Amino acid sequence: xxxxxxRSRKPIYEQLVDRLKQLIIxxxxxxxxxxxxxxxxxxxxxxxxxxxxxxxxxLEAQGYIYSVKGKGSFVNHIMMTDNSAEIxxxxxxxxxxxxxxxxxxxxxxxxxxxxxxxxxSVTRGDEDDSSSERR
Amino acid sequence: xxxxxxRSRKPIYEQLVDRLKQLIIxxxxxxxxxxxxxxxxxxxxxxxxxxxxxxxxxLEAQGYIYSVKGKGSFVNHIMMTDNSAEIxxxxxxxxxxxxxxxxxxxxxxxxxxxxxxxxxSVTRGDEDDSSSERR
DNA sequence: TTAACTGTATTAATATATTTAGTACAGTTA
DNA sequence: TAACTGTACTAAATATATTAATACAGTTAA
Numbered sequence: 001x002x003x004x005x006x007r008s009r010k011p012i013y014e015q016l017v018d019r020l021k022q023l024i025i026x027x028x029x030x031x032x033x034x035x036x037x038x039x040x041x042x043x044x045x046x047x048x049x050x051x052x053x054x055x056x057x058x059l060e061a062q063g064y065i066y067s068v069k070g071k072g073s074f075v076n077h078i079m080m081t082d083n084s085a086e087i088x089x090x091x092x093x094x095x096x097x098x099x100x101x102x103x104x105x106x107x108x109x110x111x112x113x114x115x116x117x118x119x120x121s122v123t124r125g126d127e128d129d130s131s132s133e134r135r
Numbered sequence: 136x137x138x139x140x141x142r143s144r145k146p147i148y149e150q151l152v153d154r155l156k157q158l159i160i161x162x163x164x165x166x167x168x169x170x171x172x173x174x175x176x177x178x179x180x181x182x183x184x185x186x187x188x189x190x191x192x193x194l195e196a197q198g199y200i201y202s203v204k205g206k207g208s209f210v211n212h213i214m215m216t217d218n219s220a221e222i223x224x225x226x227x228x229x230x231x232x233x234x235x236x237x238x239x240x241x242x243x244x245x246x247x248x249x250x251x252x253x254x255x256s257v258t259r260g261d262e263d264d265s266s267s268e269r270r
Numbered sequence: 271t272t273a274a275c276t277g278t279a280t281t282a283a284t285a286t287a288t289t290t291a292g293t294a295c296a297g298t299t300a
Numbered sequence: 301t302a303a304c305t306g307t308a309c310t311a312a313a314t315a316t317a318t319t320a321a322t323a324c325a326g327t328t329a330a
Binding site for chain 4: 144172173174188191192202203204205206207208
């Protein structure tokens with residue numbers, strides 16, 4: 001399904017959360033699509049099922065997936081009823097990132113270009129994972 | 136100088152780096168201004184000097200401050216000669232955050248409003264720390 | 271019903287990362 | 301010289317992340 005960096009200082013379960021979020025956001029995983037079971041995914045990635053479970057639990061708490069005992073975990077079809085807390089968090093984080101970007105010399109034009117880029121790739125449903133690891 | 140959340144899962148030195156970055160970016164700390172010495176700040180915050188040192192080392196590596204043995208640590212007046220790696224990192228992170236924001240229902244208009252907000256507060260030199268703890 | 275799958279929970283052991291503590295050395299300043 | 305600065309290092313303590321093993325309950329299909 002994807003790769004992890006076991007040597008990274010970033011915890012595995014956080015990598016999992018980020019990666020799965022991206023796949024959901026970019027429509028690679030469709031609404032109601034079934035995710036691999038904790039045991040299967042653990043075997044595929046050669047890590048412990050508990051670590052997968054921790055990631056799934058976090059994704060469920062953030063409203064990205066829902067889990068049904070005995071059936072599996074699925075991509076959420078509606079956003080969680082109350083995501084205002086999450087929205088606030090993302091906005092705060094964005095403000096910090098934008099301030100840092102401007103400080104580093106990135107122009108407003110570049111920032112707006114980033115937005116349109118992301119907007120297009122998301123609506124097209126691309127898997128634009130510019131973060132790295134293509135092999 | 137500021138507060139830390141010792142109960143947070145986020146390492147203290149990372150909180151320090153983030154907080155000091157914000158102060159520098161928002162011009163609360165001016166160019167060439169002297170930061171508190173590692174020992175003094177450690178005492179003020181009731182944490183170990185080594186933790187401060189680790190944060191300062193990180194800030195120096197990222198080009199935000201410079202340190203002179205025997206004199207102290209100071210806010211950098213010029214950005215580091217090569218911050219392209221940092222710029223790339225910030226851009227990647229921004230793309231992820233923007234994708235998440237759009238997914239959560241934040242509109243492009245809101246994103247652009249965020250940019251102008253940040254841009255104005257930075258150029259005005261406000262300490263717009265909307266993240267919290269005003270007392 | 272049974273067998274094989276699912277999520278979930280719990281406890282213990284292990285590994286890794288963070289923080290503290292203590293000490294030392296070198297440069298600066300008055 | 302005395303008191304400040306940054307920096308480096310080792311060791312111990314603490315916190316966090318990961319693994320391992322096991323158990324239980326719901327689902328599905330033979």
